[in-house]
Amino acid sequence: MIEIKITSDPKFLTIVRAMVGKVCELVECSREEENQxxxxxxxACSNIMKHTYHGDPGQSIEIRCESAHDKIELVLQDCGPPVDARKIKPRSLEEVRPGGLGTHFIRTIMDEVKYEHVEGCGNILRMVKYLHRKQSGESN
Amino acid sequence: MEVRTRKVGVATVIDLKGQIDLSSSSKMRTAVLEAIKAKDASRVAVNLTEVSYIDSSGIATLVEGLQLARSKNCHFVIFGLQQAPREVLELARLDKVFEIRLDETAALAS
Incomplete structure (x- = not known):
């Protein structure tokens, strides 16, 4: 398992992406899966920064990555007030307008997405992606 | 992320370099909207050749630019998409909404 803790400053998103990318490389998922x-x-981190912490860059976000032979599991934990998971819905893509795409991406890409609030711990977002491993000879 | 705006004939080209995310998309947004709002703007081309990553905030800026450009009769085109940004546009089902060109020559000729 790999775990990092960042403050909720968007400048740290690049570090989160680098870490997740390295984990994806280690489990040999395809380049498309890695990008997704x-x-x-x-x-998910951006949503916490914007909606849970309302742009306050000094709050805590923990990111944990765990991999098995056929899946990668990512857990994000914040210390914010309870989030109403029923309100976190992807919007329709029929209407072309800016904004609201982040949840659509998360729901489309990940096979399992679960939000929960643990009293005293904050919000926990658990995401699982089942992997289609690279075929022999396939390169990135 | 680096942003540079330049004139090529009657067109304005916005060169973006790096990764576009929540920390950098406001810089991109300022450049895109300023270029479209300029008095003589008839064609704005966004160069994504050196953009390796774009998130929903960057996509939102492109959509905002497209809508503003349409309202001002300004031709809005994006070009030079790498694989990862192209996949994000496809996930958002916006790859058919934007005018996407291979390179600057094609973007300024279309």
Missing amino acids: IILAVDE
Whole structure:
């Protein structure tokens, strides 16, 4: 398992992406899956920064990555007030307008997405992606 | 992320370099909207050749630019997409909404 803790400053998103990318390399997922998983985690962190902490850059976000032979699990934990998971819904893509795409990306990319609030711990977002490993000879 | 704006004939080209995320998209947004709002803006081309990553905040800026450009009869085109940004546009089902060109020559000729 790999775990990092950042403050909720968007400048640290690049570090989160680098870490997730390295984990994806270690488990040998395809380049497309790697790009998608990086995007999902980045969007989830951005959502916490924007919506849970309302742009306060000094709050805590923990990111844990765990991999098994066929999946990668990512857990994000914040210390913010409870988030109503029922309100976190992807918007329709029929309407072309800016904003609201982050949740769509997360839900589309990850196979399992679960939000929970643990009293005293904050919000926990658990995301799982089942992997299609690179075929022999396939390069990134 | 680096942002540079330059004139090529009647067109304005915005060169972006690096990764576009929540920390940098406001810089991109300022450049894109300023270029479209300029008095003589008839064509704005966003150069993504050196952009290796774009998130939903960057995509939102492109959508905002497209909508503003349409309202001002300004031609808005993006070009030079690498694989990862292209996949993000596809995930958002916006790859058919934008005018996407291979390179600057094509973007300024279309």
